Amino acid sequence: MTLCDEELSGVFADLASRFGWRCQALPEPGVVEVATGRRRADSEPIRLYLRMPDGDTILASDGGDTLTALGDVGFDRDDPLMDGLWQEALRTYRLDELDGRVFLQASVATAAHSLARLADGCLALDALRVVALPPRNRPLTLAAEVEQYLRNVYAEPGLVRKAPQLRLRGGVRVSPAIEVRTPARGQVYVQPGAASSPTQSYDHAYATFALVHQRSDVPITSRLVVLGGSAAAWNLNKLRALADVAFVGFWQDRVRLREFLDGETPDDPLMLPAGVQAALPS
Numbered sequence: 001m002t003l004c005d006e007e008l009s010g011v012f013a014d015l016a017s018r019f020g021w022r023c024q025a026l027p028e029p030g031v032v033e034v035a036t037g038r039r040r041a042d043s044e045p046i047r048l049y050l051r052m053p054d055g056d057t058i059l060a061s062d063g064g065d066t067l068t069a070l071g072d073v074g075f076d077r078d079d080p081l082m083d084g085l086w087q088e089a090l091r092t093y094r095l096d097e098l099d100g101r102v103f104l105q106a107s108v109a110t111a112a113h114s115l116a117r118l119a120d121g122c123l124a125l126d127a128l129r130v131v132a133l134p135p136r137n138r139p140l141t142l143a144a145e146v147e148q149y150l151r152n153v154y155a156e157p158g159l160v161r162k163a164p165q166l167r168l169r170g171g172v173r174v175s176p177a178i179e180v181r182t183p184a185r186g187q188v189y190v191q192p193g194a195a196s197s198p199t200q201s202y203d204h205a206y207a208t209f210a211l212v213h214q215r216s217d218v219p220i221t222s223r224l225v226v227l228g229g230s231a232a233a234w235n236l237n238k239l240r241a242l243a244d245v246a247f248v249g250f251w252q253d254r255v256r257l258r259e260f261l262d263g264e265t266p267d268d269p270l271m272l273p274a275g276v277q278a279a280l281p282s
Contacts (some may be wrong), residue, residue: 021115033059036119040069040126046119058111061103066122068100073130078143078177080197080204085128093121142194142228142251143177150180150190153258164189168215174208176223184263188222191246196230202238209245222267226251231276243270 022035031051038046050060077083078281095102102122106114140148148159164179166189172262176189191208193201205225210220223246227234231250242248246269249257253273259272 004193011084026105026271034115036115038119038123040066040123041129042069042073043068046122046126048115048118048122050115051106056108057105057106060115060118061101061102062118064100066102066125068281069126070129070132073129073132075128076141080200081195082128082131084200085131085195088123089121089125089128092115092165095121114243137178140228144190146190146226146251149177149254150178153261154180154182166212166216166218168211170215172211172215174211176208180261182261182263185222187218188224188261189218190224190226192226192251195226195227195231195233198229198234201227202235202242206238206242206245209242213245221245222268223247224257224260226250227256231272239270243268247271 013273021037023032024035025031026033026049031049034048034050036046036048040046044065047063047065048057048060048061053059067075075082075086077086082095090102095104097103102125103120104114104118110133147160147162154160159181163175163177163178166174166176168174176191178190178192180188180190183187189212191205191207207222209225212223213220225242225248227239227247227248228251230252231239239248247260247266248269249260249271250273251257253271256271256273260266
């Protein structure tokens with residue numbers, strides 16, 4: 001006997017009669033697979049994976065299938081636009097995501113409705129493939145450009161690492177976009193911010209490095225925000241706020257970025273390009 005036949009039999013009887021869902025046990029004890037009858041744009045079926053952490057609650061996920069399918073067609077979570085659409089879809093369907101798995105937790109009493117919402121949400125997330133171009137046709141994101149540049153400058157294997165995990169005081173974890181080990185500065189954490197989505201880019205960079213600033217001993221000289229576009233495209237007050245928690249440079253001024261990585265420390269953490277003026281903080 002499995003969850004399909006025992007604790008959740010009533011739930012699946014309802015879903016089977018209304019939508020044709022099917023439930024079957026998996027080799028992993030306590031986990032069942034549910035065929036929802038829905039299909040992604042590539043015709044692959046949408047399946048859910050369920051377990052019951054206690055007698056009154058279900059935990060259901062897509063097993064990471066949605067994000068894997070999107071990645072196969074070029075959907076890039078490092079692109080601020082694509083990640084913003086992903087996060088908005090999760091909010092719309094009241095879903096969460098952890099380690100690439102879309103999931104929800106619900107009571108057994110609301111399980112049928114909640115599972116239908118998860119399946120609908122996975123279908124909506126799959127529709128994000130329309131904004132993804134094949135990698136060969138898609139221009140590099142700013143994060144990819146910065147990473148590529150750093151790998152060219154610091155070519156020795158292992159000096160550049162994508163999405164490092166930083167464990168901060170209080171058990172908080174953050175993941176800046178890039179970690180680079182330079183001869184002059186040692187370990188530097190780099191967070192690019194695209195001008196195409198300035199609000200989201202600012203929020204992400206500030207939230208990441210404000211936590212690092214408050215909850216770690218990583219010095220400000222080991223934190224670098226690299227912003228795309230012109231300096232004039234960015235709100236000066238937000239630039240000043242970023243400069244409280246990291247050094248801030250601009251992708252169009254790679255010479256200054258390289259000088260910083262090579263050990264030069266300007267008096268003002270806001271490293272505006274030559275000819276652009278802004279008052280130093282009082």
